[in-house]
Amino acid sequence: MNTIIKKAGLLSIVFLLIAKLAVCQAVYPYPMPDYTPTKENLESREMFRDMKFGMFIHWGIYSILGNGEWVMHDRGIPYKNYSRLAGFFNPQQFNAKDIVALAKAAGMKYITITSRHHDGFSMFKTDATGYNIVDATPYHHDPLKDLADECHKQGIKLFFYYSLLDWGRPDYGFGHAIVNGKPVDADWDHYIGFMKQQLTELLTNYGPVAGIWFDGEWERRDVNWHFDEIYALIHKLQPAAMIGNNHHIAAIKGEDFQMFEKDLPGENTTGFGADAKISQLPLETCETVNNSWGFNITDTNYKSVKQIIHILVNDAGRNANLLLNIGPMPNGRVQPEFVDTLTAVGNWMAKYGESIYGTRGAIAAPQDWGVVTGKNNTLYVHILKSGGQPYIFIPKLKQKITGASLFDGNSKVRFKQQPEGLFIYLDNVSADNIDTIIKLVTS
Ligand code: FHN
Secondary structure: HHHHHHHHHHHHHHHHHHHHHHHHHOOOOOOOOOOOOOOHHHHHHHHHHHHHHEEEEHHHOOOOOOOOOOHHHHHOOOHEEEEEEHHOOOOOOHHHHHHHHHHHOOOEEEEEEEEOOOOOOOOOOOOOOOHHHHOOOOEEEEEHHHHHHHHHHOOOOOEEEEEEEOOOOOOOOOOOOOOOEOOOOOOOHHHHHHHHHHHHHHHHOOOOEEEEEEOOHHHHHOOOOOOOHHHHHHHOOOOOEEEEEEEEOOOOOOOOEEEOOOOOOOOOOOOOEEEOOOOOEEEEEEOOOOOOOOOOOOOOOOOHHHHHHHHHHHHHHOOOOEEEOOOOOOOOOOHHHHHHHHHHHHHHHHHHHHHOOOOOOOOOOOOOOEEEEEEEEEEEEEEEOOOOOOOOEEEEOOOEEEEEEOOOOOOOOOEEEEEEEEEEOOOOOOOOOOEEEEEEEOO
């Protein structure tokens, strides 16, 4: 009898584990790579978690129109007319050294740049199409090469954003009906081959690439994207490179990180996150400084420095990175409003980065007042908002706390630990307008 109960118990544990895995990993109807992450890849994942803060760059010929990267689609500009923009794209003032220096000044550790967005224009030298910055513009130069060289020189990791969706290529067949997993009157197999050629170039010609950031899968859910071949190709060309796919669903086998667009992990303010169950992979939120990804000349809806720091801290507390976007202008420079904000965030990071970089979150559930991060035997309590009480409470803290002090000035802070959690008393704590950080020592 006992053995039967034990067996039943064991079976239900196995069942629960399978169910839990299923919740975190999306079931994809097409073949997926039989992928076991390599040692290099696992190291990249930890390094990614340590970095915490990156720069997203949306830049393309659309910047000329100053109305974001969706301008071709939103204004219904035919591909033929839109492609004329290439003829006058000449970003003489693009300076990779300055951009990388700006990222560093902001405290960012990596850059993710659009190599090709949904408009289909390749911002790098490619033999797969003439519709690229070297062959189709008067600039005749590859800015991604400059950026890669500069990133390698200045110790910044580089990821390439790559759009799966293409609004213009006939082989993609945008807007065509999908029958038997392929768009009709298009050449889907050719399109897959085209992407493989471009990804091979990106992972061969630019030195070590930290990862590929896919986007656009959501445009057609019912085709075979050949992720089994595409992901295997990337992992074969650069085993340390990480793969993320902004498909807004749970991670799929072969992916190495999971991103959340304009939401903290687990939130769904955008409507994208309904099916995006949080995986065990490294996590990332991508956000804009104003409301636009690509350069937008009328969007002055700038987030404050405090708002951005709060997103960054809230992400860290949830074990996620922040990838903060800038959309350079058509001349290649970054607008001064972004430079100011990034520099101010960088000043904060220079002072308080210890409580962010290299930490892990999800130590305690996020609270109304803020979050907890931690590394080694220190926990950092980030009080972002006053709860109106002379104390804060961290429920169910597993670690035994032996000391508490204010990050600024190191003065001792009173606390009381009991089975339900930890009380931290704020009577002698002068609140910081952005983030009051209390350091806890664990035994
Ligand atoms: O459509 C894109 C959009 O232009 C932008 O690139 C963002 C960045 O996360 N992603 C897509 C929408 O999910």
